[in-house]
Amino acid sequence: MSTLLTNLFLCDGTPDGFMPDAALLIDGETIVWTGMAQQAPAAAAVRDLAGQIVIPGLINTHAHGGMSIQRGCCDDGDLFEWAQTIAPYTSVLSLEDNRFGCELAVMEMVRNGITTACDCTRFGAGIFSDVASAIGMRSLSGALANSPEYRKAGRPNWPLAREETEAAMARHAGNGLVRHFLGAHSPYSCTAELLVEVKRAADKLGVPFVIHLAENAKETEIVHARHGTTPMRWLHDLGVLDERSILAHCIWLDAEEIALLAKTGAGIAHNPVSNAKLASGIAPIPAMRRAGIKVGLGTDSTVSNNSLDIFQEMKASVLLQRAASLDAHIIDAADAFAMATREGARVLGWHDAIGTLVPGKQADLVVLDLDHPLGNTAQRVLSDLVYRAGPQHVREVMVAGSTIYADGHFSNIDATATVAHIKQHYAHTPST
């Protein structure tokens, strides 16, 4: 059945793609037409959006939803201090804790206008996709393997991660909302053998390979002491970087590494808020984008952020670069909006279907009430989206043509009952 959304201000996510008095025709899951409202074709159903803004669903290229019940358990310390402090909390997370965390994370993301997330866990590779697809959000998820000799807490998670992922892939066969990856935690917590084995297994399954890379200066010291080279060069020499690799962070890269990375075709998940909070640094995003590297935005987890809000990441991605460089032109709102939408889709390798609102793509969109006092123009809407907007402006979230959230209510989950159940569970089972 076709539905025409009309009387809207369309930001379709393409460069200069701003259109007042627009309409958008959806047939089933797919956008089949966009244009001026006056020229809209006939449709079975018509919805008047009263001048509200419609943007592509925001894309979160890096998250750890399963950790969400431990939100705020450590707010200070650099990456390695932080990892040590949170270990007593996160190493005891059960699969049930993970599922509760994913429910909280997916609901928070959807409220914040996120329609697709790339989510990482350590155990329970299929939990995020089960939860996200039940709520109606799109996901690319999986587990990050690590080598027990470098990451001692808990039991080994490889080849378990591959087995869980294959089971989840079979469970969700034919489900267009669900994709999976195989990943490794980081260069400092994996052996060369494990990295190559995980990448080969990912290639065999035809799925992306995800890893944290060059997040902290100490990581470079550790990897250099062990292997005589930098984390990025080491991964490059091992042959695990290509266009199907998704690299979270990438802060500590030199100019030669940026050029090398551009040749591999790998994409970057940039997490400006988490990177700043953990005092990891500011990733060289302008240089990476100039080199032609795909860069999307990510929230990381509620243990290092502590919110799952791509609006905040857009704003931080601009502010941090300007504050550090003292150059007010180094990056702008259009860059931030691109990273949150079409560039994020390219990082996830999903740009054939999502990231922009153009005919042929999936109807993944967000309706926002951004009512500028002087009226909405392209400049004012872009400015509001990056520097002002938040969940308080999100009126409706649609994924694959289905409304999954509108006016504070989810279509497929009772948020109040879910949160009450989770709180009751922990009231009786004290967590560490």
Ligand SMILES: [Zn+2]
């Ligand atoms: Zn991460």
